[in-house]
Amino acid sequence: MRRRCFLVDRTTGVGYSQIVPPSNFIVEMTKSLVWPLAVVIVALIFKKPILWLIDRIKAMEYGKGRLEFEGRPEEEIREKIGAREVEPQAAPPFERLSPEARKVLKTLWKFQIDMFSDFKNRFGFKVDPMIAGQANEEFKEYNKGRSELTAFGLVFVDPRLMCFLTGVGIRYCTANAAEIDREPNFYGEFRPG
Numbered sequence: 001m002r003r004r005c006f007l008v009d010r011t012t013g014v015g016y017s018q019i020v021p022p023s024n025f026i027v028e029m030t031k032s033l034v035w036p037l038a039v040v041i042v043a044l045i046f047k048k049p050i051l052w053l054i055d056r057i058k059a060m061e062y063g064k065g066r067l068e069f070e071g072r073p074e075e076e077i078r079e080k081i082g083a084r085e086v087e088p089q090a091a092p093p094f095e096r097l098s099p100e101a102r103k104v105l106k107t108l109w110k111f112q113i114d115m116f117s118d119f120k121n122r123f124g125f126k127v128d129p130m131i132a133g134q135a136n137e138e139f140k141e142y143n144k145g146r147s148e149l150t151a152f153g154l155v156f157v158d159p160r161l162m163c164f165l166t167g168v169g170i171r172y173c174t175a176n177a178a179e180i181d182r183e184p185n186f187y188g189e190f191r192p193g
Helices: 022-045 047-056 075-083 099-118 135-153 167-175 177-182
Strands: 004-010 014-020 057-062 066-068 156-157 163-164
Touching: 022 047, 022 177, 047 099, 099 135, 099 156, 099 163, 099 177, 135 156, 135 163, 163 167
Parallel strands: none
Antiparallel strands: 004 014, 057 066, 156 163
16 A cells, blocks of 8 residues: 655755655654654653753853843752752751761852852762772762761752752851861862763
8 A cells, every 4th residue: 555645855845745655654754753752752861950951051142142041049940850958957066067077068168158159059069989980989978978968958969969058058057157167178179070
């Protein structure tokens, strides 16, 4: 059985109708559907990272035109990317946190103040579990400190496993700034993410 198929000549853009055998019809339909289907699959697979990137766009320029976007509140971003802030336990004084938690908190606070003291953006970082195919010794320490701070609601972790201060964490660090500033240990060597 032959089917009539409407095709478009790619060179001229002119459409025409043609009778094609069933095998060619299936091939032509498959060719025309493969790339849109691939785009949809990739978008579904990378939905959270794509949404995270879109939320970070501040402005776009094309030719003479420029679009600027307002930032979204932290809670809305966290909800959209699926990061959840757990119900925090009461955080102890800074000196009673573990050394690992103090190091993570000192790092977040130090670079937050150095880079984004207006708090319009948040500094975040992570320690990779593997470096050049070998276990990173600092990861265990970082993960322990990050987990402790997450339990107190002072940090949240995004889909890339980077940790950031929460609103509660900013208030905690502001109230304990003198003690945090005296803490000598922090992570200081970062690679571009």
